[in-house]
Structure formats: C-alpha cells, structure tokens
Amino acid sequence: MNNRTCNNCGWVHFGVTRAHAAEEVARFNEQFYPAQKSSITQYERCERCGGSYLNFRVALSGDCPDGCTIGPIIVEAT
Numbered sequence: 001m002n003n004r005t006c007n008n009c010g011w012v013h014f015g016v017t018r019a020h021a022a023e024e025v026a027r028f029n030e031q032f033y034p035a036q037k038s039s040i041t042q043y044e045r046c047e048r049c050g051g052s053y054l055n056f057r058v059a060l061s062g063d064c065p066d067g068c069t070i071g072p073i074i075v076e077a078t
Helices: 018-032
Strands: 003-006 012-016 056-058 072-074
Touching (some): 012 018, 018 072
Parallel strands (some): 012 072
Antiparallel strands (some): 003 056
C-alpha cells in the first residue's frame, strides 16, 4: 500500500486493506476488551480532521516530512 493524503486537511496516513484493519481490530480487542475497544471506524477517518477515507489521494513527495509518525487509513481495492 502507499501513503495517502487527506484532501480536507493534508494529513498523511499509510494505506491498509480493510481485511488488514479488521485483523488488527480483532487482535487489539482480544487483548484489551473490555477495558478498551477498537473499531474498524478508526481506520475509516482521518486522525486529524475526522474526514472520510473516501476523500484521500495518493501522497506526493513533500506531503509529509521524513521521519514523521503516521497512522493507517483504509484504501479500498480499485
């Protein structure tokens, strides 16, 4: 997967498949539920502005400085 940039705020995320996101949610919930619970919706929105994963584009060089921590966003197969 490639990096994706939110068209709303410019925040960069790394792309993951929906299947991968579901696996990570299940793994997290096995370890931490009921104290904490994760959901697939956390992978469907921008970490910064809350915008939809459907409003992202392929990240361009310079969108994100080297060394920044970025989070995941779902990228649907086309």
